Amino acid sequence: MPADLPPQYAPQSASLGSLGAAPSAPPQAVRVFRIAPSPDFSLMASPLAWDVFEVEPGVFEVLPTLQTLRYTPGQKGVAQVKDPHTGHWVGNPGRALANLQQRGLIEVPRSWMVDLFNADGDPIGQRQGYTHKIQGHQGAVHLDVFTRPYALGDQTFFERDRKGWFIFLRRVRDELLGGAPDPNVARSLQLKLENMARVAGEKAHRSPSASRVCDQIKEKLGAFESKKKGKK
């Protein structure tokens, strides 16, 4: 072992009393991710909330955007109740869900089976539910199953399952939101993007970043064009 490694990585030995010393078993590697604790959550869909996503390089699709209702007590009407099983005080989202449903949002069923892919887009199976819990350095962390942490050195990075996420959004679109945005909502989204492209385009000749934004938005607007062509 190189001498410049910190002492915690040096070979350990355990005393065996009069029998001398024996090398101890290597310490068990317990991976605790350095991510701040976060509560469980529900994803909420709205017939009014859509955006254009780049589902593959250069391929754009109109899909729903989801709101996250985190079960953090005290916000959005999440109440604080005692869990009868663990005795811990936890967030009860009942009232918050009712409030959001009153505003037209729909909870994505937490029991859905979701398809998962690795970073290369290869299928790695299915899982029930879109949330998962991992151990962080300060407590439990809840993530969606399309966000997978991995540790490198002393830092935590995230690998995103984009393919799985877009399959999930398509299912939300088809099973909860009637398969497509309402024509008025789609038109309003298109107008919003056209307006962004116009404003950025007016400055594109003197601002490289405005030019880049304009190009990005114009690519997104292609999602509407291909739809029109498809209809013909």
Added chain:
Amino acid sequence: MASEILVGSGNGADLLASPIVRRGLLLKLGDRASLRNHPALVNLGGDLIGATSEKLNVLGLDGTDLMSSVSEASAVSNTALTEAQATVTPAMYRLQYELSDQARIHDPTGALNPARLGLSMVGSAMMTLTNLIANEGDGFTATGTTGVAFSHDTWIATKAALIQALVPGPYLAVLKPKSFTDWTTDLESRGGLTQWRPASAEMQVLRGGGYQGEYDGVEVFTSNQVQGMNSNADWGNFMFGRGAIGYKELAQGPAPRSQLVILDLNGVIRIAESRTESEGETAIVGHYYVGTVVIEAGRGRTALGAQ
């Protein structure tokens, strides 16, 4: 020469402990920028009697209903009162540190004592509130578009949406540091009439560490509490006018049998110590009973910025 007293070798070095601990402390990097005192937030008071949640009424008065012209000697019919409700549900938050008598005796930092740890908890309470506010801020109607970095166009669209929705000021923009730097990078390459006014040191002292400056009448704060959206593809930055988000902090009295009680910010944060004499340990506990609510969703916008 011989027998010099040197710190690098010989007797002089033996006199020094190695490593020695520096007296005092330096604060570790972290988000300490509280939004609590910004005038765009509505403080809903400190009392909650008879229930664990409180309903707020929002009424359409003072000019939202126009009068009808009527002919001579004609009665006017009733106009229905426009109303809406929001509900705030506060929750109890706590934080505890516990230290032994030995830790206090040998403490080289000056921070291992109930009073200093108690004051630290005031900061923890403020950041808890800021986190709750950021959780409210990602639920407004979205401006910008997913996967595109926060740009000046997103800023203009967000402010325009607030103005078009008749939202009164003062406006507050809360941006993830990444989105803020994306925006300032973009802003630098644009020409225009409106000037970015970075925060002066004095204003940062007044407004707190997260205050970055003011642009076009909107105060800009950065906060690491801003939440991720769209499976963490975007940041849920937000801009809102007064009346969009409110918070309620319940006032607390001193607890019985406590030697130290700090009641900060009009008594909404209570910090007390609890002594276990047989173990020689002192626990310092902070209590903060707080909730946030979106009072009127039309007064805010969530401004997407790519992560």
